Amino acid sequence: MGRAFVYVILGGGVAAGYAALEFTRKGVSPGELCIISEEPVAPYERPALSKGFLLPESPARLPSFHTCVGANEERLTPKWYKEHGIELVLGTRVKSVDVRRKKLLTATGETISYKILLIATGARALKLEEFGVDGSEAENVCYLRDLADANGLVNVMQSCSSGNAVVIGGGYIGMECAASLAINKINVTLVFPEVHCMARLFTPKIASYYEEYYQSKGVKFVKGTVLTSFEFDSSGKVMAVNLRDGSQLPADLVVVGIGIRPNTSLFEGQLTLEKGGIKVNGKMQTSNDSVYAVGDVAAFPVKLFGETRRLEHVDSARKSAKHAVAAIMEPKKSGEFDYLPFFYSRVFGLSWQFYGDNVGEAVHFGDYSSGTFGAYWISKGHLVGSFLEGGTKEEYEAIAKATSLKPPVEDLAELGQQGLNFALTISKKPQPALPIEVSRSTSGLVLEKPVYAWHAAAGLVLTASIAGFAYWYGRRRRRW
The missing domain is CATH 3.50.50.60 (FAD/NAD(P)-binding domain)
Structure with missing residues (x-):
């Protein structure tokens, strides 16, 4: 007894829902995609469980927080999956996976085969x-x-x-x-x-x-x-x-x-593991080219850090899922996953956001008594992380953009005095239209360098030389 699909998503968490939405946007046909989940309900936004779900008045309940409302997209209810021809195999535990043969075996004995597998198994709570x-x-x-x-x-x-x-x-x-x-x-x-x-x-x-x-x-x-x-x-x-x-x-x-531990046991000995998760490349592809991994379970290269990391947050799950599907469906159009790590929380009347990495020296700013304050993290002379409590939409966007640009910082005291104005100013500066060459310093920080005209000229000379040699060599080959 068995079924076959072109694409199978293993796991029914946040990443699975966002991957399903991206599959439909990239033109998946009805009957090609299947989602297998141990939970008896369609994928939903997990952050709601520790926030709106626990409120004493008007608590959040399904179907209100099915994915993908967390990113202001359409709500993916069971009806949505049915309308798009996506098979939901719910309340089902996968007993084993044979990556070489591209088959999964469920606890009930059913075999499900695939051409492409997307691992979105997430993590379990430590007991x-x-x-x-x-x-x-x-x-x-x-x-x-x-x-x-x-x-x-x-x-x-x-x-x-x-x-x-x-x-x-x-x-x-x-x-x-x-x-x-x-x-x-x-x-x-x-x-x-x-x-x-x-x-x-x-x-x-x-x-x-x-x-x-x-x-x-x-x-x-x-x-x-x-x-x-x-x-x-x-x-x-x-x-x-x-x-x-x-x-x-x-x-x-x-x-x-x-704490949590990534659900990797089905793939131990079959896929390369790193940082406690499944190692993937910039296209979220594992050591097996027909298998991808996203969300909490995936250890992927983070360009900002210049190293592989595994990030436990809903934003990473959403965006890595979308990127993996784009890489699967349009491999020639999709580049490397360039993700700015993002974390947030909302409690009581408070709301904070953090971008980047909290390494190096922290520089605090703002008025704690007013409830609007934050910090920057400076490493090797560059801004690598930003935190803000009580900001506006514009201010959160500003610290995100400033962090992604990794601007140099020379005077930490002045940075503290400028506070939010530093990020607001940096984020509004027009960026040079010059091509960008990316290199990695010994610190692991990604630095961006403009490519000046003489670089381009040298490149043209080199290209012409190679072309001339290729022409000469081709004529020699024909004579031989």
């Missing part, structure tokens, strides 16, 4: 048991990775109104869930081992602003320690959390957000 702590199966211990997790969390939230919640982890999931729980009038304590929240991105100064804001909303912070065990009641529910520093916190609800 406490992987760190030596038992208790994940307790009904009031929640993770947040998919719709089933979100439904479970909402059910527990509703049963412990005005109760105590302990959130484990100070990253994206921890911060966004803590905010949502506080909005639901639940007493929240956020626990993490780092010295401040969002340690992978925030500077201490930026982090202190958000921690103070959260505290003003009733959220407590316990930093520099980790969960070691739970206390359970007679029914098996968690009633307290034990920490390494010896303290104990009462808990009616525990939310765990301690």
